[in-house]
Amino acid sequence: MRYASVTERLAGLGSDKWAVHFRARQMKQAGHEIIELTIGEPDIPTPTDMIDVAERAMRAGRTGYSSGRGEPALLAALSAKYTQRAGRPIGPENIMCFSGTQTALAMVMMGLAEEGDEIITGDPLYATYDGVVRATGATRVSVPLRPEKGFRMQAADLEKVITPRSRVLLLNSPHNPTGAVLSTDDIAEIGEVCIRHNLWIVSDEVYELMIYDGAFASPLDRPELADRVIAVASISKSHAAPGFRSGWCIAPKEFTERLLPLSESMLFGGQPFIADMTAYALGRPSAAAATMRESFLRRARRISERLDGKAGIVSKVPQAGMFILADIRATGLSGQEFAMRLLEEELVAVMPGESFGDNLSGYLRLSLSVADDKIDAACAGIVRLASRLQQRKSA
Structure with missing residues (x-):
């Protein structure tokens, strides 16, 4: 049987990047x-107040079909948020609602680029960006x-890679996986x-509210x-609601008008009760x-104190987000090799830097969304493995 070329472009994409995670689950x-x-x-x-809003909306009958662009109350809430932030009018005509940032990214890219075009990203980059580009x-x-x-x-590095086929720059700030903030x-x-x-x-901008300082x-x-x-x-990160799948894009009016038929062909609106909850949250x-910022920063400092300078490891506190990097290049292993050995020998699962691009080879990405005692035990395991590798290199 024949299949569309998109299935070939995406075949196997992403699974190798999560090999350590899948092995850990096994x-x-x-x-x-x-x-x-x-x-x-x-x-x-x-938060319970958000869940209460969603429950009341469901019991009030907000379980029917939705608008393809978004529910009026949510469009109004987003309009108010971005008008205040941007200092210029952002109306419902500039907004489209989707089931999470990932869906928004995929739909937006489909509206901007096609075969023969180039989409520019940073490297390192979030692991799913390859998929939304290749699709x-x-x-x-x-x-x-x-x-x-x-x-x-x-900006100078960006200018070097631009060609006549360049169409889109995909920015991510605060950045996953590095925690950098533009x-x-x-x-x-960059805009110039x-x-x-x-x-x-x-x-x-999914990590907008996750900046520690600045x-x-x-x-x-x-x-x-x-x-x-x-x-x-x-709202996945900002409101601790990843399972509710509520996202959006803010764009020029002409773009949203062009994208709406494409969006409606795939996803004719979200759940009204989730839209009501999102409008309330915004x-x-x-x-x-606020709670997560405090705990993530505290844990990032905790990890840096336990890793930085130990057995050749470099680990600095990031500016934002829910991850911290550890540079383990001094061990002589790639991030993938180190992460797999760490899992098998120390029962600690982390993401290898190579999952996020060639420019993070020899790094590890550690999540900050775990308890302090587990962080301490994980750091001890990382240092033990790095020390063993250093000793073998010396020998």
Whole structure:
């Protein structure tokens, strides 16, 4: 039988990146006590007041079909949030609602690029970006995010990779997996490059409320970029509600009008009761975000204190997010090799840096959404393995 070419472009994509995580789950099922620091899922429950709103909405009959663009109350809440943040009118005509950031990213990319085009991303990058790029038929082109620059994209590095086929720059700040945060100056300089080369900017802002210290900067909030920026986000991280799958994009009116028929062909609206819950959540400060910021920063400092400078490991506190990196290149192993040995020998599961791009080879990504005692035990296991490897190198 014949299949569409998209199935070939995506065949096997992503599974190898999560090999350590899948192996850890198999070992847990077999009875091993695994300390799991692989995935980024909030470790606090979805706030009860949000669940109460969703329950009341369901009992009130908010379980029918929804608008393809989004429910009126949610569109109004998003309009208020982004109008205040951007300092310019953001109306319902600039908004589309989706089932999470991932769906928003996939749909937006389908509306912007196709075979023969190039989509530019940073490297390192979030593991699913390859899929949303390849699904369009476009080619992904990497800009190296350099450790000596704090993994923040540099405008000069971006300009070097642009070709006549370049169509979209996919930005992610705060950044997964590095925790880097682009400054206002960074955004301005990158924006100038995009204007010169007529590039769209897709800004993944799911970690907007996860900055430990400092301010959030977005290309959406710069008037000179308003006609070329599409921002995507959700309540998954900011409100500890990943399972509710509620996200959106903010974009120029012409783009949303063009994208709406495509979106409606795949996903004709979300659940009204989840939209009501999201509108409620966006109308007040997120207590969940404040709690997570405090705990993630404290745990990042805890991990850095236990790893940085031990057995050749380098691990610095990030600027934001729910992960911390550990540079284990001094051991002589790749991140993939180290992570698999760490799982088999120390029963600690972490993500290898190679899962997030070539530029993170020899690194580990550790989740901050685990309890302190598990963090301590995991760090001890990492140091033990690194020490054994260092001793063998010396011998």
